[in-house]
Amino acid sequence: MGEFELISRYFHAPFANFPNVGRLIETGIGDDCAVLTPLSGRLVISTDTCVSGAHFPVDTSAEMVAARSLGSSVSDLAAMGAEPVGFTLALTLPTINEAWLQAFGSQLYESALAWRIPLIGGDTTKGPLAVTVTVLGRVQDQCLYRHGAAPGEDVWVSGSLGDAAAALSLLGRPDASLTPIERWLYQRYASPQPRLRLGSMLRGIATAAIDISDGLIADLAHICSASNCGALIEEGAIPLSPALLATFSKEEALNCALEGGDDYELCFTAPQSTRDLIQSLSADVALSRIGTLRKESGVSMQRRGEEIRLMTKGGYDHFKESSVT
Amino acid sequence: MGEFELISRYFHAPFANFPNVGRLIETGIGDDCAVLTPLSGRLVISTDTCVSGAHFPVDTSAEMVAARSLGSSVSDLAAMGAEPVGFTLALTLPTINEAWLQAFGSQLYESALAWRIPLIGGDTTKGPLAVTVTVLGRVQDQCLYRHGAAPGEDVWVSGSLGDAAAALSLLGRPDASLTPIERWLYQRYASPQPRLRLGSMLRGIATAAIDISDGLIADLAHICSASNCGALIEEGAIPLSPALLATFSKEEALNCALEGGDDYELCFTAPQSTRDLIQSLSADVALSRIGTLRKESGVSMQRRGEEIRLMTKGGYDHFKESSVT
Structure with missing residues (x-):
């Protein structure tokens, strides 16, 4: 199975009917870029990579890799007070292991559903296992920054x-x-x-x-x-x-x-x-x-x-x- | 040198004074997320990974890795008819090689300047060399999609x-x-x-x-x-x-x-x-x-x-x- 079929089977299909995507996403996976509908408020963005053997043990289950990769990135949105908009996934895999992909894709979808954040784009490459998630969020008024705290608080x-x-x-x-x-x-x-x-x-x-x-x-x-x-x-x-x-x-x-x-x-x-x-x-x-x-x-x-x-x-x-x- | 100093020396510092960043970017590198100023129009986004040994030979120069990683992603913005807004960089490195980082950072800055796209966030991790670039762009009116062509054109x-x-x-x-x-x-x-x-x-x-x-x-x-x-x-x-x-x-x-x-x-x-x-x-x-x-x-x-x-x-x-x- 080639890269395109792979992405389609485990990522496009389940995310095609993600709830409420139309509200924020005009075009998801499948063009040169994903396109967001015009959004009011500020957009926030964060990127994190998890590398096998460094961020998780090499024998970590596919489910755990999915839940932790997405969860740690979505947590950055929470820390800004942002509402999730969507995420991209850059997945580097050593081989095509369908059981692994099935488990990874299912958990990714389940976590994404829980946090109401659709997959809107990505890239699948061959190499040592690594997952880079980029999350987009939206804040209508002010964000929560790291600066802004004062003595006495x-x-x-x-x-x-x-x-x-x-x-x-x-x-x-x-x-x-x-x-x-x-x-x-x-x-x-x-x-x-x-x-x-x-x-x-x-x-x-x-x-x-x-x-x-x-x-x-x-x-x-x-x-x-x-x-x-x-x-x-x-x-x-x-x-x-x-x-x-x-x-x-x-x-x-x-x-x-x-x-x-x-x-x-x-x-x-x-x-x-x-x-x-x-x-x-x-x-x-x-x-x-x-x-x-x-x-x-x-x-x-x-x-x-x-x-x-x-x-x-x-x-x-x-x-x-x-x-x- | 630790990860934080590394990022600061080769990435924060040169991009701190990137031209016109204030117009689009409210907060760049250094918080849980980068924050964009409220933007009119549609936002577009694309993610691409380049893995050493798969997308470029293992002995490829740092300059070429930088120019090609960013260039291939910015090209996705061009294909949508979009104006560059910013990019995040997820850089996985096997070791800290200062000469490599210096060359990579300089070329990344030079390319970004040519395409007017500031670095707004990222992650540096340890592992086999890989570069994931996520580009954000903006389109005021309609995008260029892959669909929309018709016979006779x-x-x-x-x-x-x-x-x-x-x-x-x-x-x-x-x-x-x-x-x-x-x-x-x-x-x-x-x-x-x-x-x-x-x-x-x-x-x-x-x-x-x-x-x-x-x-x-x-x-x-x-x-x-x-x-x-x-x-x-x-x-x-x-x-x-x-x-x-x-x-x-x-x-x-x-x-x-x-x-x-x-x-x-x-x-x-x-x-x-x-x-x-x-x-x-x-x-x-x-x-x-x-x-x-x-x-x-x-x-x-x-x-x-x-x-x-x-x-x-x-x-x-x-x-x-x-x-x-």
């Missing part, structure tokens, strides 16, 4: 942190051997849930936002650096899931939350005057106030009455580390 | 065809060993010139258009298939450059033109009534009328009074062929 995070990092130790294990708690952690890694609704509701309330892909310290440091301030967080306020605490020691759990990436929760800042308003937004995801911004640069943590400086590692740096995450 | 191509395919045989040779004619052919491959001005002027005149990346037969067949018609072209009307004819036999030159890809010229269709108008557009690139559309499907060629059917190979199919182009 609160620091918030959604959901629980560290679960995805904790799940890394479970990746090699057969599904049947996982306990229910371990399976929950595994899902937190395998199937990220971009906080689109939360991001969208935070526009006009949050002063800065980022999605946690590199770990709390690194990503909060990005907000601080862009906003020219620092942050002091409370050890006891960092949300750790019961599953994480049941599987690891308190210290290990905290390390996962501070340094582990891949949670795709939102970290955002807002004035103290908006606390009640923000708490009222926590209908579908818990929101935790974990600290305060201040003038002094850097990210520090209050721990047993002592203030310790948290060193950023600059996020996950693909050229500094050799470990597979 | 003329088939046109810009420039000369087959030069890039002919240059493939020169790729291994040291620059000093090339004759001026060979060097001209080499440049046609190494440094594609997307026909942005032509594409933009053809809006409202051409009924269908495509850029020739897979070879004349394959790409004209795409127009025919999308427009539900066929084409009959004249052997003698196919534009072959003096350099191509000086280097190869007439028969080989014609094969390069019909089947060779990578020329990035435009192939388009238009009513006979627009012939004078189209000829008047050939100020910066020659335009050749090479045939006529008809109801009978498929692409055929008139040759010495005989009509021969040209078989499409479906373009360059990465999973069917193993040759390195």
Whole structure:
């Protein structure tokens, strides 16, 4: 089977009848470019590549590659407060493995449907397995940037942190051997849930936002650096899931939350005057106030009455580390 | 040097002062997404991946990888009649080679400047060398699609065809060993010139258009298939450059033109009534009328009074062929 049939069978066909595409997409896959209908508001765009052996282990299931590749990119839209418009997929494959493609295509469609983001174009090439997703989103009014935060404001995070990092130790294990708690952690890694609704509701309330892909310290440091301030967080306020605490020691759990990436929760800042308003937004995801911004640069943590400086590692740096995450 | 410094040094810095960016780009590299200013008209988008060893030989210079990766994508904008807005770059590198990055970054900037398309975001990852470029463009009125052509209309191509395919045989040779004619052919491959001005002027005149990346037969067949018609072209009307004819036999030159890809010229269709108008557009690139559309499907060629059917190979199919182009 050639490239054209391949794309048609696993990608064109399922996405041909994607709900509501006509509202935003005039022409999808099949011409030199996809064409969007004239859109009001600002368009936002982000590109991310996942390489086999670097971003996921070489034996990762096709479903997980699909869910994580799209999920991590859609999470960037959530962090901007944007509504999904569409995505392109550049898929590099070593061989045509129809079972793999079937599984990848099905999960991609399922995830895209959940986040209401149609596939609008792409490219299929031969080479070592890699997936590049480019997401387009739209914001009617103001975006959530990393800059815009100010000293005195609160620091918030959604959901629980560290679960995805904790799940890394479970990746090699057969599904049947996982306990229910371990399976929950595994899902937190395998199937990220971009906080689109939360991001969208935070526009006009949050002063800065980022999605946690590199770990709390690194990503909060990005907000601080862009906003020219620092942050002091409370050890006891960092949300750790019961599953994480049941599987690891308190210290290990905290390390996962501070340094582990891949949670795709939102970290955002807002004035103290908006606390009640923000708490009222926590209908579908818990929101935790974990600290305060201040003038002094850097990210520090209050721990047993002592203030310790948290060193950023600059996020996950693909050229500094050799470990597979 | 880590990923962040790397990106900053070779990509952020030169593009920070890109001309006229403010007109279209509100926020470029450095947040979760790039943000475009509200744009009138339709937005178009295309993604292409070039993999080392598949789309270019492994020893290809960094400059050529940059010029061809961006050029082939910008050519998709030209084929839609679109004005460039910006592009994202997903760069996968096996190692940090500063000399390579310096050369790649410089050529990328130079090409982007020539085509007035700023870098607005991207991702740098570790793995086998591959470049994915996603281009965004804008069309104020109607786009040039592949559908829309009708029997009785003329088939046109810009420039000369087959030069890039002919240059493939020169790729291994040291620059000093090339004759001026060979060097001209080499440049046609190494440094594609997307026909942005032509594409933009053809809006409202051409009924269908495509850029020739897979070879004349394959790409004209795409127009025919999308427009539900066929084409009959004249052997003698196919534009072959003096350099191509000086280097190869007439028969080989014609094969390069019909089947060779990578020329990035435009192939388009238009009513006979627009012939004078189209000829008047050939100020910066020659335009050749090479045939006529008809109801009978498929692409055929008139040759010495005989009509021969040209078989499409479906373009360059990465999973069917193993040759390195």
